[in-house]
Amino acid sequence: MSAVAKADRIAAGRLEPMAYAGNFADLHPPLSRHEAVVEAERCYFCYDAPCMTACPTAIDIPLFIRQIAGGQPVAAARTIFDQNILGGMCARVCPTETLCEQACVREAAEGKPVRIGLLQRHATDAQMATGRQPYQRAAASGRQVAVVGAGPAGLACAHRLALLGHAVTIFEARPKPGGLNEYGIAAYKTVDDFAAREVAFILGIGGITIETGRALGEGLDLAELRQRFDAVFLGVGLGAVNGLAIPGEDLAGVQDAVDYIAQLRQAENLASLPVGRQVVVIGGGMTAIDVAVQAKLLGAETVTLVYRRGPAEMNASRYEQELAQTKGVLIRHWARPARLVGEAGAVKAALFERTRLEAGQLTGTGETFELSADMVFKAVGQRFAAPALDGVALAHGRIAVDGERRTSLAGVWAGGDCVAGGQDLTVVAVEDGKRAAMSIHHQLQR
Amino acid sequence: MADLRSEFVGIKSPNPFWLASAPPTDKAYNVTRAFEQGWGGVVWKTLGLDPTIVNVNGPRYGALHGSDRRLLGFNNIELITDRPLQVNLDEIKAVKRAWPDRALVVSLMVPCEEACWSEILRQVEDTGADGVELNFGCPHGMSERGMGSAVGQVPDYIEMVARWCKQATRMPVIVKLTPNITDIRYPARAAKRGGADAVSLINTVSSIIAVDLDRMAPVPTVDGKGSHGGYCGPAVKPIALNMVAEIARDPETAGLPISGIGGITVWRDAAEFMALGAANVQVCTAAMAYGFKIVKEMIAGLELWLDEKGLERPAQIVGRAVPNVTDWQYLNLNYIAKARIDQSLCIQCGRCHIACEDTSHQAITAMKDGKRHFEVIDAECVGCNLCVSVCPVEDCITMAALPAGALDARTGQIVQPDYANWTTHPNNPQRVAAE
Numbered sequence: 001m002s003a004v005a006k007a008d009r010i011a012a013g014r015l016e017p018m019a020y021a022g023n024f025a026d027l028h029p030p031l032s033r034h035e036a037v038v039e040a041e042r043c044y045f046c047y048d049a050p051c052m053t054a055c056p057t058a059i060d061i062p063l064f065i066r067q068i069a070g071g072q073p074v075a076a077a078r079t080i081f082d083q084n085i086l087g088g089m090c091a092r093v094c095p096t097e098t099l100c101e102q103a104c105v106r107e108a109a110e111g112k113p114v115r116i117g118l119l120q121r122h123a124t125d126a127q128m129a130t131g132r133q134p135y136q137r138a139a140a141s142g143r144q145v146a147v148v149g150a151g152p153a154g155l156a157c158a159h160r161l162a163l164l165g166h167a168v169t170i171f172e173a174r175p176k177p178g179g180l181n182e183y184g185i186a187a188y189k190t191v192d193d194f195a196a197r198e199v200a201f202i203l204g205i206g207g208i209t210i211e212t213g214r215a216l217g218e219g220l221d222l223a224e225l226r227q228r229f230d231a232v233f234l235g236v237g238l239g240a241v242n243g244l245a246i247p248g249e250d251l252a253g254v255q256d257a258v259d260y261i262a263q264l265r266q267a268e269n270l271a272s273l274p275v276g277r278q279v280v281v282i283g284g285g286m287t288a289i290d291v292a293v294q295a296k297l298l299g300a301e302t303v304t305l306v307y308r309r310g311p312a313e314m315n316a317s318r319y320e321q322e323l324a325q326t327k328g329v330l331i332r333h334w335a336r337p338a339r340l341v342g343e344a345g346a347v348k349a350a351l352f353e354r355t356r357l358e359a360g361q362l363t364g365t366g367e368t369f370e371l372s373a374d375m376v377f378k379a380v381g382q383r384f385a386a387p388a389l390d391g392v393a394l395a396h397g398r399i400a401v402d403g404e405r406r407t408s409l410a411g412v413w414a415g416g417d418c419v420a421g422g423q424d425l426t427v428v429a430v431e432d433g434k435r436a437a438m439s440i441h442h443q444l445q446r
Numbered sequence: 447m448a449d450l451r452s453e454f455v456g457i458k459s460p461n462p463f464w465l466a467s468a469p470p471t472d473k474a475y476n477v478t479r480a481f482e483q484g485w486g487g488v489v490w491k492t493l494g495l496d497p498t499i500v501n502v503n504g505p506r507y508g509a510l511h512g513s514d515r516r517l518l519g520f521n522n523i524e525l526i527t528d529r530p531l532q533v534n535l536d537e538i539k540a541v542k543r544a545w546p547d548r549a550l551v552v553s554l555m556v557p558c559e560e561a562c563w564s565e566i567l568r569q570v571e572d573t574g575a576d577g578v579e580l581n582f583g584c585p586h587g588m589s590e591r592g593m594g595s596a597v598g599q600v601p602d603y604i605e606m607v608a609r610w611c612k613q614a615t616r617m618p619v620i621v622k623l624t625p626n627i628t629d630i631r632y633p634a635r636a637a638k639r640g641g642a643d644a645v646s647l648i649n650t651v652s653s654i655i656a657v658d659l660d661r662m663a664p665v666p667t668v669d670g671k672g673s674h675g676g677y678c679g680p681a682v683k684p685i686a687l688n689m690v691a692e693i694a695r696d697p698e699t700a701g702l703p704i705s706g707i708g709g710i711t712v713w714r715d716a717a718e719f720m721a722l723g724a725a726n727v728q729v730c731t732a733a734m735a736y737g738f739k740i741v742k743e744m745i746a747g748l749e750l751w752l753d754e755k756g757l758e759r760p761a762q763i764v765g766r767a768v769p770n771v772t773d774w775q776y777l778n779l780n781y782i783a784k785a786r787i788d789q790s791l792c793i794q795c796g797r798c799h800i801a802c803e804d805t806s807h808q809a810i811t812a813m814k815d816g817k818r819h820f821e822v823i824d825a826e827c828v829g830c831n832l833c834v835s836v837c838p839v840e841d842c843i844t845m846a847a848l849p850a851g852a853l854d855a856r857t858g859q860i861v862q863p864d865y866a867n868w869t870t871h872p873n874n875p876q877r878v879a880a881e
Contacts, residue, residue: 034515038513038514041513041514042513044795044797044838045797046794046795046796046797047795047796047797047799047800047812048796048812048818049796050794050818105793105794105795106793108793108794109793109838109839
């Protein structure tokens with residue numbers, strides 16, 4: 001029996017020491033070689049394939065799957081990386097059920113799409129296992145590009161620029177590169193330190209240096225970067241989380257989900273991470289699901305996720321909702337938080353008001369219910385915390401960019417979650433970085 | 447319930463499913479297990495003269511795999527039995543005594559000397575076996591020694607040996623033919639001239655099944671070298687069906703009993719061979735891939751199908767498709783078909799479009815009103831059936847014949863009601879005047 005006193009409301013080490021590894025093991029274990037070939041042979045090699053159209057990075061999915069069927073997963077990886085250098089992480093975290101696998105004609109035909117995500121992982125793992133670099137840089141151009149943010153957008157941009165012969169310096173605010181791949185995302189989706197290994201793989205092309213602990217507005221100045229470098233790419237992410245704006249938000253035990261996930265991802269030992277006994281999660285997106293599931297896996301007795309609208313409106317896919325439910329998370333719809341109730345400065349319950357749609361407007365019904373809680377996670381979305389941007393124009397609260405990911409400032413490009421019109425997906429960030437890199441390259445060639 | 451009892455050149459068996467002469471029929475142990483599962487008969491693995499041949503001690507088989515390593519084609523470099531003649535003869539006698547209702551035919555291969563054949567036939571007769579099958583088919587190893595397909599490729603030799611055998615024994619003589627010839631009718635005719643009671647075909651097709659790219663040698667590789675083998679399994683069925691049909695419809699061999707062999711795996715395969723003239727069938731590769739129990743599916747399947755057709759005996763379907771096998775020149779050129787895509791079944795894979803667009807007649811759309819949409823363009827469709835062949839959804843694309851009087855949008859001609867073939871076509875320099 002663990003040393004946790006039953007009465008402790010928030011405590012570390014709720015599980016037997018051996019249980020953590022099992023709980024946080026790979027959500028989707030990799031396919032064996034034979035499994036991969038069998039799965040690959042299910043692919044119809046469609047003409048103008050719908051899966052490829054559905055992929056934000058336009059990976060030639062039928063081609064890479066055919067290369068796996070042909071016994072060459074390393075060749076398949078090259079097809080993937082040509083379009084998406086973070087193909088390994090995307091294979092793990094992409095909501096394939098709403099992207100390529102939803103578009104797969106076998107989904108239409110029989111409700112069983114080709115498991116494209118797992119095949120992509122098979123291929124990219126095979127390449128990384130070789131320990132070799134698939135790419136060789138073009139001759140040095142003598143041009144220097146600054147990339148702000150070492151998340152998926154910045155890394156994708158930097159890799160493509162390095163490939164084309166440019167020298168890249170990445171400025172990253174946090175101690176480690178990787179962005180949300182390193183600090184966000186559920187642990188069971190990226191086991192064995194994959195985020196760090198992928199960064200090493202990307203940097204392996206050469207020509208990219210990273211300076212960590214460098215944040216815009218904190219000693220790093222965009223105007224100065226524009227002077228020192230031939231081009232600047234901003235991939236700074238969102239940076240701020242939305243609050244609930246209800247009484248009790250400052251009580252102990254009330255926490256931002258993104259912070260908790262970051263702690264979890266960086267924890268040396270998961271058994272050292274405190275978790276509540278009765279956990280309430282407020283929100284309906286991927287972060288809400290990720291924190292809810294992980295709280296349960298850390299040993300919380302009950303985890304209730306409350307969302308103000310219905311299942312169809314949740315940003316988390318149906319698949320993610322089912323995953324949470326399978327792991328023991330209770331999802332309650334049509335209720336919004338009204339007040340967090342405290343005792344001796346710590347949260348002890350959350351009060352919710354039921355909601356409904358009235359003429360398309362979400363309204364409270366006045367009817368309330370209370371959930372006991374010793375830990376409450378806020379996961380009601382993130383917003384762009386505009387750092388010192390030297391007058392870059394915004395749209396809808398995020399950086400405005402054109403099709404080539406150019407901002408309103410000459411010589412400054414942007415991509416990833418910090419730009420307007422995105423979907424807050426890793427794969428979209430990669431596409432942004434890639435497009436910006438090509439645009440920068442064309443600009444520098446003039 | 448249909449009655450599957452079968453009689454082939456006077457040999458009775460409870461069903462028309464025999465195991466072909468091959469590894470599964472090399473020993474009493476295997477044959478007994480086969481009979482326990484319900485096989486109607488066996489052709490015992492080919493006997494030769496002592497001293498026994500020897501086999502390679504490395505790999506004998508190679509495979510062509512389909513999806514999920516499904517065995518589509520199989521290749522072997524095994525020779526005839528490598529057990530002493532007397533051991534085989536004793537076991538044949540014991541098995542026949544224990545299973546009197548099953549067909550037990552003995553395959554033979556000895557040098558082309560009359561004394562060799564008459565001597566071994568005498569010995570086989572003593573076992574009480576029902577008949578013999580002359581192995582003129584094996585394309586590897588034994589053929590290098592003037593036996594097997596080396597005999598089967600020379601019609602005069604076939605006729606000569608068949609005649610010797612018919613003179614030397616009262617047992618029915620079946621001649622097993624090699625497909626490694628140009629025109630299967632010649633060896634079949636020779637067998638008939640020699641007095642053979644029946645032919646069985648096909649034996650295996652000369653083949654190299656794969657190349658090991660690391661060793662740079664054919665598969666199976668024996669100490670760095672490979673030799674061509676004999677190809678069999680589902681992949682050879684189309685070759686076998688054609689050869690069976692050729693013999694069945696050849697006026698010189700019409701009526702000669704045929705035992706059909708080549709890739710038979712399920713009941714439907716057997717029914718197809720029978721429809722083209724085989725009175726019974728022999729199976730090997732499917733048993734080697736899955737074990738003897740597969741015969742249960744074949745028996746139940748053929749019974750059910752005959753019942754559904756209102757038929758009582760397999761004999762009622764033997765040769766039923768032969769009248770419909772004809773030469774190309776007699777095909778009706780006034781028959782006009784167009785592909786039709788059932789939009790309710792279409793899963794939008796686009797395979798029909800790209801196959802037609804890249805490699806055929808540009809007769810299937812990819813887009814309609816700005817949307818992904820696959821539809822046949824009658825003005826381009828020649829009715830070739832490629833789209834039907836590549837479509838992953840059964841019955842999604844079908845071929846529909848245009849009725850007489852309809853307009854063929856491709857040619858601008860009205861479909862004619864009468865039959866007209868190449869022999870009378872104006873473009874045929876050798877045409878005959880239409881009577």
